[in-house]
Amino acid sequence: MANHKSAEKRIRQTIKRTDRNRWYRTRIKNVSKAVLEAVTSGEEDKALEAFKVANRDLHRFVSKGILKKNTAARKVSRLYSKVKNLQEQKQA
Numbered sequence: 001m002a003n004h005k006s007a008e009k010r011i012r013q014t015i016k017r018t019d020r021n022r023w024y025r026t027r028i029k030n031v032s033k034a035v036l037e038a039v040t041s042g043e044e045d046k047a048l049e050a051f052k053v054a055n056r057d058l059h060r061f062v063s064k065g066i067l068k069k070n071t072a073a074r075k076v077s078r079l080y081s082k083v084k085n086l087q088e089q090k091q092a
Contacts, residue, residue, distance in 0.1 A: 024066045031057050032079060039082045044090055047083050054079055 002008045031054040038047035058072040 021066075024061060027057060028061070028067075028075075032075065035079045035083065039086050042086065042090075044083075044086055047086055051079055051083050 002011055031050070034050040035047060035054050038050045055076050058067065058076055061067045062069050062072045
């Protein structure tokens with residue numbers, strides 16, 4: 001256990017930061033999963049809506065400093081390619 005006032009504060013801050021980071025990690029996984037589930041079920045409209053949410057959230061996390069710019073771009077690109085493939089399959 002912490003013996004100094006500053007160490008006690010650091011413990012409190014660490015707990016807050018851990019909870020906040022956990023929420024962001026979970027949100028990133030959930031928005032990505034929503035797009036992938038819509039793509040695998042073949043629902044084009046649902047996939048596009050889920051992609052819009054994922055794109056917005058991932059780029060918002062970049063502006064907040066949660067993700068790096070290229071990481072978000074890579075995730076969005078991979079999701080979009082899956083949505084685009086679904087659209088092409090529906091048209092063919």
